[in-house]
Amino acid sequence: MDCRTLIERYGNDRDEIAVTQLSELLKTNQLSLVDFIVDIGDYLQSTELSKRTVALVLIGNVLKSLPNTFLQSHEIHHLLIFIIAKMADHHILAQPAADLFSVLAKQSALTDDDCIMMIKSIFSYMYVQSFPQASRHKVFVVLLHFLFTRLDVVRQLGSDFVCNFIQSMDGERDPRNLVLCFQCLQYMTKYLDIEPYKEELFEVVACYFPMEYKPKTASNETEETITHEQLALALRNVLTSSGKFAQYCIPMLIEKLESDIPSARLAAMDVFINSIEEYDARDISSHLVQLWNLFSKQALCAENQETETNALRAITALMQLVGKSVQNDDTEISTKKLVNRAIRECENYLKELDLKLVWPATKVLQAVARANSTCSSLIWSSVLPLLTKQFESLEQVNHRQTVLDMIIYFLQSTSLRTVVKLPPGLADELWILISTQFQSFQSHCLSLIHSLLQLNTTPGQVLEDDLTKFILQGNIPDQLRIKLSAVMRMLASSVIFDRICTNLLTNLINSWTVTKTNPSNEVLESCLDLCHNSERCQERLERFFFPSQQFIQYLPSLFKYLPPSYILTNLFSPLFDLLLSSIDNDQHAKIFCAKCGAIADESCKPFVEDQYRKNLLDDSLWQSEKSMNVLLMIYFIGNLKRKTYQNELEMVFKQIHEKLTEKIFNQKFDETNTIYCCFLANLINKLSSNDEIMEQGQTIIKQCETIPDQLHIHLWTIVVKAFVLSRPSTFEQYIPKLMSWINERNGIGDIACQSLKVLTNFDEQSLLLSSQADCIVHPMVKQIVFMNIISQMKPFLMNNDLLPNQMNILIDLLNNIPKSIIQDEIIPLLPILVRALTSSNESIWSASLQSISDLIKSEPNSIIDHIDTLLPRLTTLATYQKDMTIRITSLKCLNYLTALPIHKIQPYRRHIIHVLRKCVDDHKRLVRRQAIETQMSWCLLNA
Structure with missing residues (x-):
């Protein structure tokens, strides 16, 4: 079919197949681009505007189907001149021209000059906001594409590009287009000169803040839906993309913070938190105090958790913004002045422990301290001594606990932990506080110890004594065990605390090696925490593993923490006597031996061979008094890997x-x-x-x-x-x-x-x-x-x-x-299952019931021949008191039986409902729930 015929088909019927066929003719060089344009000339030169529009749409659709490397640069140039001439011909043709531009913009042969020509023609001939949404979207895609891929070309247009883009997007309301516009603006603020039009650019964006868009439900699965979060994020990225917006943006944020609309206040705080990377405190110095007042008010009087969290983050951001600027105590750009203001405003609240504002005030000061090391030092040097003195003067236990909670909260982990140090003397005061109050406030003191160790403050001898006494007293609650473990790991993981760690381990080991008594669980767990995290303490493991039956239960867990080679070479042999005494009746010892065999690799072959020659192949070991050696080796050898120890296993088999x-x-x-x-x-x-x-x-x-x-x-x-x-x-x-x-x-x-x-x-848990x-x-x-x-x-x-x-x-x-x-196979087995329910062996009732339940659920009619035997037995087992699962499964079977024909089960209905009345009063909640469901099914049987 020739080109003209295909063009006629599209012109008359909008036949998309014609577009595909024209594209194929161009791809296969059966038709040249020039001939295509000449053949469509009748439409392009028609006096009817609609025909000229159809011609441009057809050209765009055909070109869209071609690869982005198809057109040559001279072809693109002539097409551009042709399209621009058509746009000048009539404004209606600008819309299909936008579609053509979106195709030509992606062609790799597009020259820089043609790129500039295309951008200028868009701004000169296209009144974008008069287009429908889809065409506007294509224009913004073209401009964003040039910003991403032809930034050097766009820069040649200078601030004119910014001015014209503002005019093109002004009044845009479609969320899909707005996301594109905001992406363009974000790119422009970073890479183009926006200085002449910065206020206009800000104003065109600010009218959308705060974003109040509510997405509509998509009419089909393929339709793209822009969420409120996507739109709000794109808007925020523009507002925070350049410090040149600071003088305009901050007054707007203050206005929103003073409003009565919670969502507006949250949006304003979110923008400010993300603006500090680009904004400079010098540009907003006159607003710093006002911002502090608004943020602190939101934090102290927050109506919900989200508002409080954002207000505290905003306070931290404000202090970081001031902190990164050149300090000047004569102006408001002074970290010291702002911190002192915060302390003055919150100090009184800290003293009134019964008031609701004590914790909000604490959080505000902690938010200030979190900003930078200077803020932390100023807050800690002022607030922590105040709280320490206050603790000493208080008499009520709950007040003292509150003060300790506040101290711990101020010292909690932050990203600044590596650079911040406590003021001189303050660490000693806190260690003294711990030593005097450890017995009275053990949980709080353990948390405080952990925080002080994180700050690399050096404790004295008193810490070793307190921790040793605490561990040896035994019966430590689970919550305190977790905190104690964290402290032990902190001591073991840092070289700074080497002396304390070693002395503490020595004290704990001596507590049972000297007295020859078995250690408590607390002592063993604490020693493990020290040894798992410290190479220095691992050297003492042989002493630590003093022969103790109680310690056997911890052996399998060592594989989580210690290298396999270390366990085999340093532990297996020293623990041999202990394992011999336990291997006969202790599952933990068996698991440990099995795991030791499983981890033995190629490098362990000499060790493995030495072990089985000494403890398995010697004939004397097969005597009864030496049988434990053989038993231990069985679990060790039985778990060796086949691929690694094939020859060794063959030799062992042949000999024994x-x-x-x-x-x-x-x-x-x-x-x-x-x-x-x-x-x-x-x-x-x-x-x-x-x-x-x-x-x-x-x-x-x-x-x-x-x-x-x-x-x-x-x-x-x-x-x-x-x-x-x-x-x-x-x-x-x-x-x-x-x-x-x-x-x-x-x-x-x-x-x-x-x-x-x-x-x-x-059984996959079998060790052999x-x-x-x-x-x-x-x-x-x-x-x-x-x-x-x-x-x-x-x-x-x-x-x-x-x-x-x-x-x-x-x-x-x-x-x-x-x-x-x-x-x-279950249906042929049904008679056996029914018979099993009447067996005296109660252990098989549960399995039989479960199989019957599955069968009734899937094939209810298969049970009809056994209904006379089965139903009475099920009603009996539904009240069987020894096993809750038997009662539940019996009730399920009775429930599934209601799917049978009514005339088959109607004779039993009254008796079953009578039995179910007892079941619904069962002392187990799960039984009652199943009984109610079953009762409902039987009561509604005739409904």
């Missing part, structure tokens, strides 16, 4: 697996026996890539199958689990043997049921047989094992021939398997 198997078969069945079994399985699992070891594992399994007693079945179960974790498909070859044991009508059947429970318990111990665990092991068990048990389910123990194990299995896995 026979002794380990013999040990398992020759001692009684207890927890230690289980640990030996799990360690053997741990090694087999980790070394599953070694065919020789796999064959030895199979040999152990076959050996166990020949003697079906408790020890052999238990070892068989653990070793099979090691195989199944890494290769779940192998479970098929072991499950028939297990099922044959389960079918035994004697003790073997009970043992086998427990073995099935062990096989299906994939889980992924946490770096064992190989297949991601689908739960699903595969469950499906194999169900397939083997289906004949028993069909005949309802499950023994009680088998039923218990099956219910436990359902509880441990994710619901998504058992969804398809």
Whole structure:
């Protein structure tokens, strides 16, 4: 289709497809730009204004679809001259010309001269405020684009650009356009000469302050909505962008601060807070006192928290503004004069502790002190001695607490902490105050100690004595523990307090090493806080870890604070005797040994080899009196990483697996026996890539199958689990043997049921047989094992021939398997679940109820055949007093049953409502809530 035909289609029907096709012709060089303009000439030269407008719109739409590198500089130049001529032809054509300018402005070949020509033509021929919103937006986008990318060109126009831009935006009301205008103005104030028009520029912006815009709800998801915050921020950025606005802006802010409109006062304070980077105190010296009076009044008499916060920030900003200027005590530009004014106005309020203004006044003075180091020194030297004397003269405890709170508040952390020092003598006064009042005001004194330590003030011997006594007294409340920990960490983290830190640690260690008594929790935690944060104190760790059963619970937490290499080399060996005495019955000791094995990397190989040679491979250690050494090494070796210690683990297995198997078969069945079994399985699992070891594992399994007693079945179960974790498909070859044991009508059947429970318990917290111990665990092991068990048990389910123990194990299995896995199998298992509710084994009721609840919720009709058995049992369990969760789940089941056909459940309605009357008076809130919901469902059954 030729160019003229496409132009005709667009001219007659506004066909956008024609625009796309014309763009493609230009991109593929099948049509030149000159030919395109010539072909559209009939429209451009038409006597009808509407046709000329259509022609310009078409040109703009076609050019918009072209890349920004498509046009050459001479083409852009001729197009500009052509467009400007058309704008001179008639003012109506200025609007489509704006669209064309927005396209040409982004062309990379646009020259500086053409850029200037475009800007001048915009200001000369376009009365922007007469355009619709979309066209105005394009004009402002063009101007902002030139400010961002052609700043040097814009500067050639000088202040004329500023003057013309003011005229173009004057009267703008659309929020989308205003954001663009404010961005332009912010850029202009920083990079252009606004001096001749600074007042006019300020006035055109000030009319929008404070911003009262309320955004309308967007009519569709794609429509952009400008928020009030965006608009207010853009306006604020303009007002605070140049110090040349200060002489005009400050009087305006004072006017708003004196108004009765809270939002206007907040906006004024916000602008002032953000103006101090650009404004100079010399430009507003005549307004400083008035600003202070207004800000302090807002802070002292604030009607809400937001007003108070902004007023305090404004006070700090005012002091910073004065502080960065050249000081002159003969004028108002004097930090000292303003601080003294603040102290004079607030001093009396500080003495009246029962009045409401005591804390607002304190906050005002703290806001002043926060401004800079000079303000802090002046406030502290005047106010803190006053408060210290006032504390000594007071008798009421609550008044004394208030004064201490005020002192702590003045000393609280600020960004100036590194450069501000307390005035001479004041630190000593405060340390004396702490030493005399520590026992009476422990919480306040700990906070005050922390603040003084942050200021690097040096305490005396008295601090060590006070803290030692406080820690040794024991029974420290949790709130004080947190504050004490902060103080300890502060002491340990700074070299300045090295002597205090070391002496304090020595005192605490001596408190139990000399008396040979077990330390309290407070002493142990305090020593940990010192050691975690101080390399100097870490050297004393061997002394600190005095053998103590009570200390075992802190061992696993050390991994958060100390380097792994340090724990292995400096702690594991010194603590060996302590671990030996605890490894048999203390979970913390087991976790510590397991973590030590888990952190051992390549660099620790000599240490690891030395440990297992001394404490595992020596034949004498396998005697009963030395079994604790073996037990400790089991948790250590069992958590070594496969990739790092593959060869070492193979060597350990080959040397000890026979002794380990013999040990398992020759001692009684207890927890230690289980640990030996799990360690053997741990090694087999980790070394599953070694065919020789796999064959030895199979040999152990076959050996166990020949003697079906408790020890052999238990070892068989653990070793099979090691195989199944890494290769779940192998479970098929072991499950028939297990099922044959389960079918035994004697003790073997009970043992086998427990073995099935062990096989299906994939506990990730296990220290020897889980992924946490770096064992190989297949991601689908739960699903595969469950499906194999169900397939083997289906004949028993069909005949309802499950023994009680088998039923218990099956219910436990359902509880441990994710619901998504058992969804398809739950309906065939329903008779077993219902039967489990009548079992004497109360431990399976909860799991059975949960499965039934899920089934009723998703497939309520599947329960109809069992309704006669299930409903009476549910009403009984709804009042079961021993377990709240059973009552709640039973009530949920009763609630879900109301989804059944009414004629099926109507006979039970009266009895159930009678039972629910008791449930709604249950002593547990959660039960009452579920009972009320269930009662409502049954009462509305016929509604």
